[in-house]
Amino acid sequence: xxxxxxxxxxxxxxxxxxxxxxxxxxxxxxxxxxxxxxxxxxxxxxxxxxxxxxxxxxxxxxxxxxxxxxxxxxxxxxxxxxxxxxxxxxxxxxxxxxxxxxxxxxxxxxxxxxxxxxxxxxxxxxxxxxxxxxxxxxxxxxxxxxxxxxxxxxxxxxxxxxxxxxxxxxxxxxxxxxxxxxxxxxxxxxxxxxxxxxxxxxxxxxxxxxxxxxxxxxxxxxxxxxxxxxxxxxxxxxxxxxxxxxxxxxxxxxxxxxxxxxxxxxxxxxxxxxxxxxxxxxxxxxxxxxxxxxxxxxxxxxxxxxxxxxxxxxxxxxxxxxxxxxxxxxxxxxxxxxxxxxxxxxxxxxx
Amino acid sequence: xxxxxxxxxxxxxxxxxxxxxxxxxxxxxxxxxxxxxxxxxxxxxxxxxxxxxxxxxxxxxxxxxxxxxxxxxxxxxxxxxxxxxxxxxxxxxxxxxxxxxxxxxxxxxxxxxxxxxxxxxxxxxxxxxxxxxxxxxxxxxxxxxxxxxxxxxxxxxxxxxxxxxxxxxxxxxxxxxxxxxxxxxxxxxxxxxxxxxxxxxxxxxxxxxxxxxxxxxxxxxxxxxxxxxxxxxxxxxxxxxxxxxxxxxxxxxxxxxxxxxxxxxxxxxxxxxxxxxxxxxxxxxxxxxxxxxxxxxxxxxxxxxxxxxxxxxxxxxxxxxxxxxxxxxxxxxxxxxxxxxxxxxxxxxxx
DNA sequence: CTGTTAGCGCATTCAC
DNA sequence: GTGAATGCGCTAACAG
Numbered sequence: 001x002x003x004x005x006x007x008x009x010x011x012x013x014x015x016x017x018x019x020x021x022x023x024x025x026x027x028x029x030x031x032x033x034x035x036x037x038x039x040x041x042x043x044x045x046x047x048x049x050x051x052x053x054x055x056x057x058x059x060x061x062x063x064x065x066x067x068x069x070x071x072x073x074x075x076x077x078x079x080x081x082x083x084x085x086x087x088x089x090x091x092x093x094x095x096x097x098x099x100x101x102x103x104x105x106x107x108x109x110x111x112x113x114x115x116x117x118x119x120x121x122x123x124x125x126x127x128x129x130x131x132x133x134x135x136x137x138x139x140x141x142x143x144x145x146x147x148x149x150x151x152x153x154x155x156x157x158x159x160x161x162x163x164x165x166x167x168x169x170x171x172x173x174x175x176x177x178x179x180x181x182x183x184x185x186x187x188x189x190x191x192x193x194x195x196x197x198x199x200x201x202x203x204x205x206x207x208x209x210x211x212x213x214x215x216x217x218x219x220x221x222x223x224x225x226x227x228x229x230x231x232x233x234x235x236x237x238x239x240x241x242x243x244x245x246x247x248x249x250x251x252x253x254x255x256x257x258x259x260x261x262x263x264x265x266x267x268x269x270x271x272x273x274x275x276x277x278x279x280x281x282x283x284x285x286x287x288x289x290x291x292x293x294x295x296x297x298x299x300x301x302x303x304x305x306x307x308x309x310x311x312x313x314x315x316x317x318x319x320x321x322x323x324x325x326x327x328x329x330x331x332x333x334x335x336x337x338x339x340x341x342x343x344x345x346x347x348x349x350x351x
Numbered sequence: 352x353x354x355x356x357x358x359x360x361x362x363x364x365x366x367x368x369x370x371x372x373x374x375x376x377x378x379x380x381x382x383x384x385x386x387x388x389x390x391x392x393x394x395x396x397x398x399x400x401x402x403x404x405x406x407x408x409x410x411x412x413x414x415x416x417x418x419x420x421x422x423x424x425x426x427x428x429x430x431x432x433x434x435x436x437x438x439x440x441x442x443x444x445x446x447x448x449x450x451x452x453x454x455x456x457x458x459x460x461x462x463x464x465x466x467x468x469x470x471x472x473x474x475x476x477x478x479x480x481x482x483x484x485x486x487x488x489x490x491x492x493x494x495x496x497x498x499x500x501x502x503x504x505x506x507x508x509x510x511x512x513x514x515x516x517x518x519x520x521x522x523x524x525x526x527x528x529x530x531x532x533x534x535x536x537x538x539x540x541x542x543x544x545x546x547x548x549x550x551x552x553x554x555x556x557x558x559x560x561x562x563x564x565x566x567x568x569x570x571x572x573x574x575x576x577x578x579x580x581x582x583x584x585x586x587x588x589x590x591x592x593x594x595x596x597x598x599x600x601x602x603x604x605x606x607x608x609x610x611x612x613x614x615x616x617x618x619x620x621x622x623x624x625x626x627x628x629x630x631x632x633x634x635x636x637x638x639x640x641x642x643x644x645x646x647x648x649x650x651x652x653x654x655x656x657x658x659x660x661x662x663x664x665x666x667x668x669x670x671x672x673x674x675x676x677x678x679x680x681x682x683x684x685x686x687x688x689x690x691x692x693x694x695x696x697x698x699x700x701x702x
Numbered sequence: 703c704t705g706t707t708a709g710c711g712c713a714t715t716c717a718c
Numbered sequence: 719g720t721g722a723a724t725g726c727g728c729t730a731a732c733a734g
Contacts, residue, residue, distance in 0.1 A: 002411070003466075003502040005711055016721045021713060032719060047498050052467045053413060054711035056404050057726050060353070067448075073433045073646065078424040085423060085450050094464060097418075097448045099436050113445060115354075116403045147398050151354040237650075269650045276652075295424065299588075299620045301627075301652045356727055367705045372729065383703065405727035408710050 004046040013042035024050065056118065063093045065319065066114030066122040070102040074236065074266065075294040076311065080125045080158065083315025091323055093120065102235075104129060104137035104163075111144045121154040121322040125315070127235070128160045131205035138163045145171070156322030158314055160207045174318040174338060178208055178291075179215035181307045181340045185261070185289060186219025188342050189305075192350060193259040193287055197228035200243035200262040200271050202235030209235055209263045212291055216261055228261065235263060240270025247271070248278035251285060258286050259348065265290035265297055268304055272347075287348040303345035314338055355397040364393035375401060407469070414444045416670065417465030417473040421453040425587065425617065426645040427662065431476045431509065434666025442674055444471065453586075455480060455488035455514075462495045472505040472673040476666070478586070479511045482556035489514045496522070507673030509665055511558045525669040525689060529559055529642075530566035532658045532691045536612070536640060537570025539693050540656075543701060544610040544638055548579035551594035551613040551622050553586030560586055560614045563642055567612055579612065586614060591621025598622070599629035602636060609637050610699065616641035616648055616657055623655075623698075638699040654696035665689055 010020035015035060023031040023039045031039070042048075056062040065088045069077040081097070088095045096119060100106030107124065114122050122145070129138070142164035149155055149170040155162075159176045189197075197220060202209030217227050231246060233239035240262055247260065262268035268290030272282055282288045282302055290297075293308035317338070361371035366386060374390045393399075407413040416439045420428040432448070439446045447470060451457030458475065465473050473496070480489070493515035500506055500521040506513075512524045540548075548571060553560030568578050582597060584590035591613055598611065613619035619641030623633055633639045633653055641648075644659035668689070 003469075003498075006713095007711075017712075018714080018722080019720060022720090025713085035720090049463070049466050049498070049502075051408075051469060051711050053404050053407050053469055054726090055713075057402075057408055057728090058711075058713045060726070062404060071433070072423070072436060073426070073429040075424070075426075075647075078429045081448075082422070082424045082450070085448065094468070095448050097432075097436065097446050099433070112400070115400050117445070118354075118402060118404055147354075147400070151400075237647075269647075273650050296426075296588075296620075296647065299624050300650065357729095358727075368728075369706080369730085370704060373704090376729090386704085402727050405710090406729075408712095409727075409729040411710070 066119040079311035080315035083312035087319035108141040127208035156318040178211035182212040182215030183219035190223035240267030244271035244274025305348040417470040430662035431666035434663035438670035459492040478559035507669040529562035533566030534570035541574035591618030595622035595625025656699040
C-alpha cells in the first residue's frame with residue numbers, strides 16, 4: 001500500500017507539507033490564491049490519496065463506527081444495519097461490521113476490536129442475555145465497554161442497556177417498548193380469539209424475548225385470560241420451526257384452536273413452516289402473530305399479524321444518538337424514542 | 352480517544368517500548384522469561400489497548416477489508432456479506448461496509464473511501480452496468496481501482512469484471528455462470544411448459560440481468576421455442592412488482608398461461624405479489640421462476656423454482672481469493688469456481 | 703535477548 | 719499567509 005504522500009505532493013508543488021495539508025483539507029486558514037491551485041494539481045497528477053489512517057492518528061478521530069449484530073443476514077439486523085449505514089454516511093463516517101454468534105463473549109471480542117481501532121462510536125444491536133452461563137462474559141463486555149467510554153469512545157445500544165455497565169459519559173441507550181407493545185398485542189388478540197394462547201419464545205433469559213413474553217402475559221391477564229404456555233427455542237427462524245414442530249403434534253391431538261405468539265417475525269415464519277409441513281394451516285388450525293414487522297413479511301402468505309417497529313429508524317437514531325457531541329442529551333432532539341404499532345392481519349383472523 | 356500507550360506500559364514495566372511491543376504482539380523473537388510477565392501485567396493494570404491505527408501506519412497493513420454492496424438489506428447481498436464476514440474473521444480482518452445506490456458513481460465513492468483507509472482488500476458485489484449513462488462513472492471507477500491495485504491494494508469482484516479495468520496485479524474476479532445456468536433453466540422449463548415465456552428482467556444494460564436473459568433465450572431457442580418477450584424494470588423486489596403489474600393486466604386478456612422468468616428471486620417475489628394482488632395465482636395462472644435461491648425462499652408459498660447459487664460461498668471465496676498472497680493463482684486453490692443448480696419447484700409445476 | 707534510533711503520513715503548534 | 723519543528727502510537731532496523 002505505497003501510495004504517494006503529502007510530502008511528495010508538497011515537494012512537487014514547491015510548498016511545505018503544512019501548506020499542502022492546509023489546502024487539501026479545510027484547515028482554519030484559507031491558503032494562498034494560486035498556491036492552492038498548484039497544490040491541487042500536483043495532488044491530482046500524483047494520484048494522491050490522503051491516508052486516513054495517518055490522519056486519524058494525528059488528530060485522534062478515526063471516522064469509524066463499529067456495528068455489532070448477531071447475524072447480518074437476519075432481516076431484523078440488516079434493516080437496522082441499513083439505518084446505521086445511512087446515519088453514518090450522513091455524518092461522513094464509515095461503518096465497521098462485526099457479527100457475533102449472539103453471545104456476550106462474541107460481543108466482547110468485537111467491542112475490543114473496535115476499541116483497538118479507535119472507532120469513534122460503537123453501536124450494539126441484538127438482545128442482552130441474562131442467562132447464568134453468560135454472566136461472566138457480560139462482566140467482561142461491560143468492563144471492555146466501560147473502558148472504551150472512559151477513553152472517550154461513544155456507545156449506543158438498541159433496547160436494553162448493557163448488563164453491569166453503569167451510566168457513564170458517552171453511553172446511551174435507545175429504549176424499545178417491547179413489553180408495552182406485546183401487552184397491546186395480547187389485548188387486541190384476546191378480543192378476537194377465544195381459544196388458548198401459546199408463546200413461542202426465545203431462550204429463557206434473553207432480554208428482548210423475556211420482555212415480550214412478560215408484556216404478552218400481562219395483556220392476557222388484563223383481559224381476564226389464563227396465562228399462555230411458553231415454549232422456548234432459539235430466537236430465530238429455526239427456533240420457530242422447532243417450537244412449531246412441537247406444537248404441531250399437540251395440535252392434532254387437542255381440539256382447541258390456539259393463538260400462537262412468536263417472539264419475533266422470523267420465529268413466526270418458522271412456526272408457520274413447521275405447521276404447514278404437518279398439514280396444518282394458519283389461520284384455520286391456529287392463529288399466529290409475530291413481532292418486528294420485518295420488510296418481507298408483506299410477501300408471505302398468510303399475511304402475518306405483528307407489531308411494527310421502525311427498524312431502519314432505530315438504526316439511524318441509535319447511531320445519531322451515539323454520535324451526539326459529548327454534552328448531555330440536547331433538549332429533545334426530535335428523538336422522542338421509538339414507538340411501534342400493533343398490526344393485525346389475516347394470520348390472526350377469526351377462523 | 353485517549354487510552355494508555357505502549358510507552359506508558361513500557362515505562363511502568365521498566366522496559367523499552369520495543370520490548371513491550373515484542374511481548375504484546377508476536378514479534379519474531381520471544382522476549383525474556385519474567386520480563387514478558389511484567390509487561391503483560393503492566394498492560395493489564397493500565398487497561399492498555401493497542402492502537403491498531405498506529406500499528407497499521409507503522410507496518411502498512413490495516414487488516415481492513417472493504418465490502419461494497421447495493422443494499423445490505425437485500426437477502427442476496429446480506430448472504431454474500433455473511434460469507435465475506437466469515438472469511439474476514441478467519442483471516443483476522445475486519446470488514447468495512449459501504450452500500451451504494453447501485454450506480455458505478457456510488458461504487459467509485461466507496462472505493463475511494465476504502466483506498467483512503469488503505470484497506471488491504473476491496474470486495475465488490477453487485478452487477479456491473481453497461482448503460483450509456485454510466486459510462487463516465489465506470490471509467491472513474493476503473494481508474495480509482497487501478498490506482499488502488501497499483502498501490503498494492505487487492506481487489507475481488509463477484510461476477511463480471513470491472514468495465515475498463517485491465518488485468519492488473521492484485522485484481523481477481525470470481526466468475527458466476529449466469530448465462531449457462533439460465534440456459535439450463537430454460538431448457539428444463541421448456542420441457543414442461545407449453546405456453547409462451549416472458550422475462551421480467553432488470554434494466555437493459557445491467558450485466559447480471561443481461562447475462563441471464565441471454566442464457567434463457569438461448570435455452571429457449573435450443574428447445575425450438577420462440578424467444579421470450581422481455582419486460583424491463585428495477586432489479587429488485589419493487590421492479591418485479593412493477594413488471595408483475597404490467598403482466599397481470601395482459602394475463603386476464605389473453606388466454607395462454609405463460610411461464611415467467613424473473614431475473615432474480617426478489618424480482619420473482621415482486622411478480623408473485625403483483626399477480627396475487629390482481630387475483631391471479633401461481634402456478635395456476637402463470638408459472639414463475641427466479642434466480643439465486645435466496646435463503647428465505649423456503650418459507651414462501653408456492654415454493655419458487657429457481658437456480659441455486661452458493662451465495663455465502665461466493666462471498667467467502669471472493670474474499671479469500673482477493674487476500675491471496677500476491678503471486679499468481681496458486682495451483683488449483685480448491686476454488687474451481689462457482690457452480691449453481693437448477694431447482695424446479697411448485698411455482699413451475701404443470702397447471 | 704534488550705535498548706536506541708528512525709521513521710510510517712499527517713496535523714498542528716509555533717516562529718517568520 | 720507560509721514554513722519549520724514536534725508529536726500521534728507503534729514497528730523495525732540497527733546497535734549493544
